[in-house]
Amino acid sequence: MTLLEVRDVHKSFGKKDVRVHALQGASVAVEEGEMVAVMGKSGSGKSTLLNILGGLTKMEEGEYLYRGKRLNLENGRELIRHRRYEIGFIVQYFALIEDITVFDNVALPLRYQRIPKREIRERVMSALKELGIEEKEKAYPNELSGGQQQRVAIARAVVKRPSLILADEPTGALDEGTEAEVLSIFKKLNDSGIAMVIVTHDSKVADACKRTILLKDGKNASV
Amino acid sequence: MRIGIIIKETGRSLSRYIYVNLLLMVQFIICLFLLITMLTFYIEIGDNESLTQIEKFDTEKWYTVRVDFDMSMSNVTEIAREGDGFVRARDFYREITRNELFRQISFRAGQGVYLDVALLDGRFGKGQYDDLLNSDGASSKEACYAELEDNGKAFTGAYLRSAQMNLAAFELLSPKIAEGEGFTGENTTLVSEESPMPVLLGHSYQGVFQVGDTFRLLLPVMATAEAFYNAKVVGFLEEDSWMPAYGGGVAEEILFLDDYILCPVGMDIQYVPEGQEERAKIVSGQYTDSLFYSCISLYPGVSYSQAIIRAHELSEQYDVYDLLFTSTSFGMELLKNETETTIAMITVLTGAMVCFTIFCLVSASLNKIQKNLRTYAVYLVNGSGLYPIIMPFLLEMFLLLLPCMGINFLLLRKKMYLSQNYMPFGAVIFMAVLIFCAMAVFITVKLKGMETEELMRRKE
Ligand SMILES: Nc1ncnc2c1ncn2[C@@H]1O[C@H](COP(=O)(O)OP(=O)(O)OP(=O)(O)O)[C@@H](O)[C@H]1O
Ligand SMILES: [Mg+2]
Numbered sequence: 191m192t193l194l195e196v197r198d199v200h201k202s203f204g205k206k207d208v209r210v211h212a213l214q215g216a217s218v219a220v221e222e223g224e225m226v227a228v229m230g231k232s233g234s235g236k237s238t239l240l241n242i243l244g245g246l247t248k249m250e251e252g253e254y255l256y257r258g259k260r261l262n263l264e265n266g267r268e269l270i271r272h273r274r275y276e277i278g279f280i281v282q283y284f285a286l287i288e289d290i291t292v293f294d295n296v297a298l299p300l301r302y303q304r305i306p307k308r309e310i311r312e313r314v315m316s317a318l319k320e321l322g323i324e325e326k327e328k329a330y331p332n333e334l335s336g337g338q339q340q341r342v343a344i345a346r347a348v349v350k351r352p353s354l355i356l357a358d359e360p361t362g363a364l365d366e367g368t369e370a371e372v373l374s375i376f377k378k379l380n381d382s383g384i385a386m387v388i389v390t391h392d393s394k395v396a397d398a399c400k401r402t403i404l405l406k407d408g409k410n411a412s413v
Numbered sequence: 414m415r416i417g418i419i420i421k422e423t424g425r426s427l428s429r430y431i432y433v434n435l436l437l438m439v440q441f442i443i444c445l446f447l448l449i450t451m452l453t454f455y456i457e458i459g460d461n462e463s464l465t466q467i468e469k470f471d472t473e474k475w476y477t478v479r480v481d482f483d484m485s486m487s488n489v490t491e492i493a494r495e496g497d498g499f500v501r502a503r504d505f506y507r508e509i510t511r512n513e514l515f516r517q518i519s520f521r522a523g524q525g526v527y528l529d530v531a532l533l534d535g536r537f538g539k540g541q542y543d544d545l546l547n548s549d550g551a552s553s554k555e556a557c558y559a560e561l562e563d564n565g566k567a568f569t570g571a572y573l574r575s576a577q578m579n580l581a582a583f584e585l586l587s588p589k590i591a592e593g594e595g596f597t598g599e600n601t602t603l604v605s606e607e608s609p610m611p612v613l614l615g616h617s618y619q620g621v622f623q624v625g626d627t628f629r630l631l632l633p634v635m636a637t638a639e640a641f642y643n644a645k646v647v648g649f650l651e652e653d654s655w656m657p658a659y660g661g662g663v664a665e666e667i668l669f670l671d672d673y674i675l676c677p678v679g680m681d682i683q684y685v686p687e688g689q690e691e692r693a694k695i696v697s698g699q700y701t702d703s704l705f706y707s708c709i710s711l712y713p714g715v716s717y718s719q720a721i722i723r724a725h726e727l728s729e730q731y732d733v734y735d736l737l738f739t740s741t742s743f744g745m746e747l748l749k750n751e752t753e754t755t756i757a758m759i760t761v762l763t764g765a766m767v768c769f770t771i772f773c774l775v776s777a778s779l780n781k782i783q784k785n786l787r788t789y790a791v792y793l794v795n796g797s798g799l800y801p802i803i804m805p806f807l808l809e810m811f812l813l814l815l816p817c818m819g820i821n822f823l824l825l826r827k828k829m830y831l832s833q834n835y836m837p838f839g840a841v842i843f844m845a846v847l848i849f850c851a852m853a854v855f856i857t858v859k860l861k862g863m864e865t866e867e868l869m870r871r872k873e
Contacts, residue, residue, distance in 0.1 A: 246794065267798070274796030285791045289429055294421075301418050302796040346795065 192258070193354060193385050194243065195219040199252035201238055201408075212238040213249070214408040220354070220387060225380045227396040228389045230405035236389040237358055239405065243387060244277050244356045245269040274302050278347030278384075280357040284339045286331040292318070292342050293327045299350040317345040321375065337368035344372070348379060355379065357388045361395060373398050415801065422805035427812065430781060434813055437777055441817035444770040445841060447763040449825060452837035454718065454756070464708055466666060467657050469586065473710040476717065478517070478724075480704045481737035492733055493696035494689040505731035506679060506700040510581060515709040515720045518582035519678055521660040521702065522668045523549075526676065527561060527570035527631035536621045545617060545672050547574045563629055563641050570631060574672050576656060577632075579679035579703050586656055588670070591616070593624035593648025600647055602681040609645035613675040616652040624648060632676055634698035650675065660706025679703035704736065771848060778810070778852060782859065789860070799860055807853050814845055 201213040212235045220226055228236050241247040242254070245261070254261040256276070262268050278299075279285075286295050293314055300310045318324040321341040323334075331339055340360065347355050357376075361369040373395060380386050388395060396402050404411045427434060464475040492498040510517050525547030533542055546557040561570040578586070583596040590613075594600070600611040612630065614622055623646065630644040650670050658668040680699055686692050711720055721738050728735040782789075789802050825838065 244794070270796065270798045273794065279794045285787070285794065287788050287791055289425060298792070299795040301421075302798075302801070304415070350796070 191222050193220050193222040193224070193256070195253075195255040196239075196242065196249075197253045197255075199239065199242060200250045201235075201242065201247065202250065212408055213242075216405060216408060216410055218243070218387075218403060218410075220385055222353070223380070223383050223385050224401070225376070225386045225399045226388070227399040227402040228387060228405060229391070229396055229402055230411070234405040235408040236405055238408075240356050240358050240387065240389050243354075244279055245272040274299070275350070276353050278350065278352035278355040280340075280343050280347050280355060280360045282359040282362040284331070284336075284343040284363075286339060286342055286346075288331055290330075291327070292323070292329050292331065292334070295331065295342055296346045296349055299346060303350060313349055314345075317349040318342075320348075321345050336364055337371065340364060340368070340372055341375075344375060344379075348384070352384060354385045354387070357386065359389055359391065361390070361392060369394070418797075418801045419804045419808060422801065423808045423812070426781070426785070426805060426809055430784075433777060433780075434809075437773065438813055438817055440770055440773060441814060442820055444766050445817055445821045445845075446824065447759075447766055448844075449821060449837050449841050451760055451763045452840055463659055463666060464657055470657065475708040475710050476720075476738060478704065478707045478709055479737045480701055481735040493693040498733075499685055499692040499696060501731045502696045502700050502733050503682060505727055505733045506704065507681070508727050508731075509704065509724065509736070510579065510679060512723065513712065514715045514723050515711050516581060516585075517579075517707055517709045518585055519577070519579040519660070519703040519707040520582055520657050521577040521678065521706040522656065522658045523660070524575060524577060524633065525572045526575040526674055527559065527572055527633070528628060528674075530558065530569040530571050532628055533571055542571075545571075545573050547572045561631060563631070573674055575632070575674040575676060576668060576670065577676045577678045577702075578656065579677065579707075583677070588654040588656070589651040591619060591649045591651040593646070595648055596677050598681075601677045602683060604683050606684060606686065607643075610642040610680065611647040611677060612644045613648050613650055614646055615650050615654070615673040615675070616671040618674070619649040622646050630674075630676070632698055634694065634702055640694045640698050644676075659708075701734070774810075774848070774852065775855075778806075778856065781806075782856065799857070803853070803857055803860060806856055807849070810849060810852065814849065818842060818845070 195218070197217045199213045199216050200211075202209050202211045204210050216235065216239055218226075218228075218239065228239065230236050238247065242249050245263075248263050254263060256272070261272060273279075287298075296314045296317060297310050300313060305313070315324060315327070318327060321344060323338055323341050323345070326334060326338060326342070331342065334342065340363070344360075347357075360376075361372055364372060369392070376386060376388070377398060386399075388399060390396055464470045465473075492502055533545075534540075543554065546554065548554060548557050557572040559570050559572065561568060578596075580596050580598065580601050588595070593613075595613060596611060602608075603610070609627055610630070626646040628644055629641050631641050634640045652671060654670045655667045656670060656675075658666055678699055682695055682699065686695060709720060711717060717738075724736045724738070792802055822838065
């Protein structure tokens with residue numbers, strides 16, 4: 191079954207004379223439990239597309255279907271709910287909050303879901319355990335290595351049990367060894383049934399995916 | 414859970430910018446203090462309601478004035494005992510009652526006088542004047558009699574109903590005179606020791622006493638017991654004459670004077686009495702007491718602060734007690750020693766300070782938003798709405814403002830209580846709330862206008 195589908199997306203930035211057309215009719219469909227890579231040259235619109243999938247950016251034209259239902263992008267609440275319950279986000283530079291602990295970082299999405307304290311504790315600890323960083327629970331992000339930080343970010347994305355994880359160059363800031371580890375974590379997550387869309391420049395990452403979408407000048411290009 | 418998020422985030426943000434926040438708080442405290450003080454200096458304060466409610470007085474605003482007893486009562490009479498103290502106190506009173514800024518009037522409704530029982534028994538018949546006894550506060554009729562001594566002569570005195578007012582008050586009230594004359598500039602001016610104190614008698618005395626009768630009268634004053642006067646009946650009040658029940662223990666708004674002996678206070682005593690005690694008696698009984706139960710109204714175009722400053726200048730000039738304008742604000746009190754230029758400067762400074770504080774508040778908020786943008790973006794990406802971001806921001810500002818208000822309240826509490834004037838404080842709180850709301854709108858608009866994605870692309 192199709193988890194999400196965006197069709198004929200247009201998105202541009204800036205004012206008239208300096209207008210950049212980031213997306214000009216791109217389309218993506220992701221099946222439930224599928225792992226998809228998005229590739230393309232720098233500036234081809236990959237991040238923009240991902241942000242649209244995650245409900246972070248509005249598009250000018252195009253349609254967004256999630257589980258067959260149209261997502262109303264004008265409705266701020268609907269977007270927030272979409273982000274809150276469906277999507278896990280992972281970015282290149284981890285996007286951790288520096289002045290709170292690893293535990294609190296990971297617990298963040300659950301707090302917005304109004305989950306009881308006890309359950310938060312259980313779920314955060316089990317996510318940290320899964321990623322092998324449970325002893326870092328009380329550490330602050332800047333006390334961790336890059337790989338550990340990315341694990342925290344991954345833990346934060348999975349802890350809310352999303353149906354879809356969106357990752358924007360998740361291995362871009364990591365060395366090869368760590369990259370392999372992260373990749374195997376992704377595979378495990380995918381095996382557990384979470385669909386994944388991974389923007390990457392790295393063919394090793396793309397190879398790990400079942401399918402690759404190639405973007406060129408904001409449009410789909412054949413692989 | 415929502416509340417939990419808000420509190421957590423507020424705590425995080427507060428502790429993260431702790432020094433900026435502390436500095437802001439210090440600034441708030443100073444700014445609020447200045448602002449409240451200046452406001453109380455300029456805001457017109459309440460008038461004397463009890464007077465204004467009486468038809469005859471309702472065309473003007475009346476402000477209550479008292480003698481400022483920072484010094485003790487005995488010190489007040491002390492003034493009169495020293496060298497030229499009598500002259501200073503009298504001339505000060507003259508200036509207060511005759512100046513071009515305000516009109517001063519004194520009413521004193523509760524103070525009785527003593528007359529020789531022998532005199533009363535002779536005129537009315539023994540025990541035939543119970544209605545005239547000032548028994549309101551007394552436990553029994555017997556308590557209205559006292560053993561007194563006048564110049565070495567012992568006698569029994571009866572405590573009679575009496576009221577006092579000064580010439581200005583009498584002229585303003587202008588009660589109808591049934592016989593004889595009222596208080597005039599002439600009969601309230603005593604040119605020598607022989608000049609008697611003029612008294613007006615109520616309707617109940619008419620026919621029993623005559624115009625021109627003289628007798629000894631004890632008008633008790635606060636600080637001295639020896640306060641006998643040679644009194645002379647100058648006239649009788651018409652039946653149903655009244656005065657405001659002001660400046661005494663009488664609860665009603667109007668006091669009917671039929672059973673009363675009306676005495677003048679604040680008489681113009683043109684000679685310097687012999688003897689310290691005599692001088693002390695007149696200063697306390699005529700001047701201090703008069704000023705203690707007094708009101709002023711301003712002449713057109715005069716501001717209340719001008720009047721207060723003038724009164725203060727006079728008290729300095731004559732080196733006597735200061736006047737306490739009880740409906741005044743502490744701002745006024747604090748600044749009454751200052752010249753107009755100083756006050757103008759302080760005002761300008763306060764204005765500048767307020768602007769600067771608002772500017773700091775806005776720029777600190779903007780700065781905080783700017784520094785927190787990435788954090789906010791992370792919140793949004795992880796499922797936060799705008800509300801859990803904006804609320805902590807507002808809560809934080811509120812938590813910063815609250816102790817500042819509290820500290821200011823503590824600093825100014827006593828002053829506000831004294832003047833019963835909480836209005837400027839309320840006004841400032843109201844303004845702070847307004848600014849606070851404006852900031853809330855501003856922040857909401859600012860955050861709403863930002864696309865989450867735009868926030869995300871900022872790297873630290
Ligand atoms: N917020 C923005 N304001 C202006 N231009 C933007 C904005 N976001 C993206 N763009 C422009 O849109 C185009 C696509 O950007 P996008 O970030 O999607 O590319 P990308 O494929 O992710 O590139 P990279 O591989 O370098 O990350 C670029 O030309 C970029 O300059
Ligand atoms: Mg990109």
